[in-house]
Amino acid sequence: MNRPVPITDAQARAALDKAVEQVRLNLPGYTNKCQDHSSVNGIYSACENEEWTCGFWPGEIWLAYERTHDEAFRRAGLALVDSFDRRIRRRVKVAHHDMGFLYTPSCVAAYKLTGDEKARQAAILAAGQLVSRYQPKGEFIQAWGRMGAPENYRFIIDCLLNLPLLYWASRETGEEKYADIARKHTATCMANSFRPDGSTFHTFYMHKDGSPSHGRTCQGYRDDSFWARGQAWGVYGSILSYRYTGDPKALDTFKRALEFYLTRLPEDLVPCWDMLFQPDSGEPRDSSSAAIVACGLLEAARILPQGEGGQYERLAREMAGSLAANYAVPVPVEGTGLILHGTYSKKSPYNTCVPEGVDECTSWGDFYYMEALTRLCADWDPYW
Ligand code: GLY
Numbered sequence: 369m370n371r372p373v374p375i376t377d378a379q380a381r382a383a384l385d386k387a388v389e390q391v392r393l394n395l396p397g398y399t400n401k402c403q404d405h406s407s408v409n410g411i412y413s414a415c416e417n418e419e420w421t422c423g424f425w426p427g428e429i430w431l432a433y434e435r436t437h438d439e440a441f442r443r444a445g446l447a448l449v450d451s452f453d454r455r456i457r458r459r460v461k462v463a464h465h466d467m468g469f470l471y472t473p474s475c476v477a478a479y480k481l482t483g484d485e486k487a488r489q490a491a492i493l494a495a496g497q498l499v500s501r502y503q504p505k506g507e508f509i510q511a512w513g514r515m516g517a518p519e520n521y522r523f524i525i526d527c528l529l530n531l532p533l534l535y536w537a538s539r540e541t542g543e544e545k546y547a548d549i550a551r552k553h554t555a556t557c558m559a560n561s562f563r564p565d566g567s568t569f570h571t572f573y574m575h576k577d578g579s580p581s582h583g584r585t586c587q588g589y590r591d592d593s594f595w596a597r598g599q600a601w602g603v604y605g606s607i608l609s610y611r612y613t614g615d616p617k618a619l620d621t622f623k624r625a626l627e628f629y630l631t632r633l634p635e636d637l638v639p640c641w642d643m644l645f646q647p648d649s650g651e652p653r654d655s656s657s658a659a660i661v662a663c664g665l666l667e668a669a670r671i672l673p674q675g676e677g678g679q680y681e682r683l684a685r686e687m688a689g690s691l692a693a694n695y696a697v698p699v700p701v702e703g704t705g706l707i708l709h710g711t712y713s714k715k716s717p718y719n720t721c722v723p724e725g726v727d728e729c730t731s732w733g734d735f736y737y738m739e740a741l742t743r744l745c746a747d748w749d750p751y752w
Contacts, residue, residue, distance in 0.1 A: 372687070372693065373689050374686050374689050375686075375688045379689070381745050383696065383741050384741040384744075385435070387696075387706050387741065388432045388435050390700050391428050392440070392441075395429070397414055397702065398414055399448065401416065401417075402414065402419070402422040403731055404421075405420075406710065406712045406725025407704065407725070410697070411704055412705060417451045420464065420466035420470065421469065422452075422731075423471060423473045424469070425448075425731055426444075426452075426473060426478075427477060428738050429441050430445050430474075430477040430478065431735075431739065434746070435742065442481075446482065449484060452470065452474045452475050452490050453486050453487075457493065459497075464501075464511065465498060465510065465512070465523075467494040467533055468494075468533035469526075470494065471491045471495075471533055472532055472533050472751050472752055476491050476533065476536055480749065488540065492537055494533060495533050495536070498534060499546055502549045503578075505577065506556065506579070506580075508552075508553050509527055511524045511526075522573040522584070523556065523571070525557065525561045525570060527557065528606065529605050529752065532612070534546040534547060535612045547612075554609045557572075558609075562625060567625075568601075569583025570595050585718070585719050587719060588642050589645075590718035593644040594628075594643035594644055596641055596642060596643050596657040597654055597657045599628065599657070600629070600658075602625040603622060603625045603664040603665075606621040606622040607671075608664075608667060609621075611671050622668065630683075637690045638690055639657050641711035651714075654710055654711040655695045655710045656710040656732055656733030656736065659687075660732070661687060662687040662736070662740040663743065665681065666680070667750065668680040669684065688744060691740075695707045697729070706733070706734035707733050707734060708729060710725065710729060711725065712725030712730055
């Protein structure tokens with residue numbers, strides 16, 4: 369296979385319109401319930417609003433609304449705001465750090481697009497929950513588990529995408545504490561999660577005295593390998609951190625993480641689930657990583673001077689072109705997603721994950737694919 373052809377504006381518009389129609393087809397099934405994290409045989413089951421992934425589906429609805437201004441999407445997005453408001457007020461499965469993944473594409477997006485006050489309040493409560501996970505000793509947001517529990521005294525690379533919720537909350541409330549914690553967590557993450565070669569640890573443990581301990585994987589193949597989605601969170605998360613902080617270290621981190629990611633990509637620019645593997649290994653791909661990185665590249669193209677940003681846009685167009693041509697769901701069927709061949713968690717002899725969603729659609733893969741297409745089709749004001 370040759371290097372993918374960059375997607376053109378017309379192709380991006382067609383791919384986005386096709387995605388919007390799939391979202392429309394799925395509305396009846398997932399307005400009063402949420403969409404599960406990953407499909408089974410290509411179909412998502414409906415679930416309660418209890419997973420860390422439930423924000424991505426409403427995010428797709430808001431992107432569809434932005435594309436069409438169709439009231440049906442607005443109504444569905446606002447119905448889901450009610451669900452997210454109940455979730456944070458009743459504290460349903462919120463004892464973890466994924467408040468940004470949950471509340472940015474659902475409630476921050478709703479507030480930005482409609483001014484809905486319930487969405488704003490729910491997102492501020494979620495930001496409050498996120499800062500309650502902060503560990504001053506070590507200056508990090510604890511990802512999972514009981515606060516301070518030795519087996520969970522760690523942060524994870526994914527958290528970089530939770531931080532925009534905190535910067536947003538600081539702007540909305542005028543309270544510096546949210547942004548201050550986001551900046552501190554970012555500094556700790558950049559110092560420890562990124563290895564000298566630009567690759568990343570999925571999770572990183574701290575000692576109780578706040579000094580760095582060691583990296584460990586949960587969803588990658590093994591501790592010293594290169595979990596593709598962790599690398600993708602690192603790429604997109606570091607350029608977002610640069611936008612919010614202006615810290616040159618964040619820009620440098622973005623470049624190093626991207627450089628590493630690019631050296632391990634197969635020809636079609638969609639990695640295997642762990643970048644230790646190439647496609648001839650027979651290991652499944654993770655298309656969601658390609659979608660996330662494309663968004664990071666387009667963010668870089670948006671905020672960096674044009675001379676520098678142009679190369680990132682070209683790369684993003686190649687990645688989106690590959691996804692649209694070879695990974696997009698070919699035939700619309702109720703309940704399916706937007707891109708195939710994502711991998712949520714694949715068990716290996718060395719990792720600690722629960723196996724789920726291997727070679728399936730993933731809710732975030734669909735969302736970031738749509739986000740990348742939206743960025744290509746419009747001058748988009750990011751939810752993140
Ligand atoms: N944030 C968990 C994952 O990317 O699977």
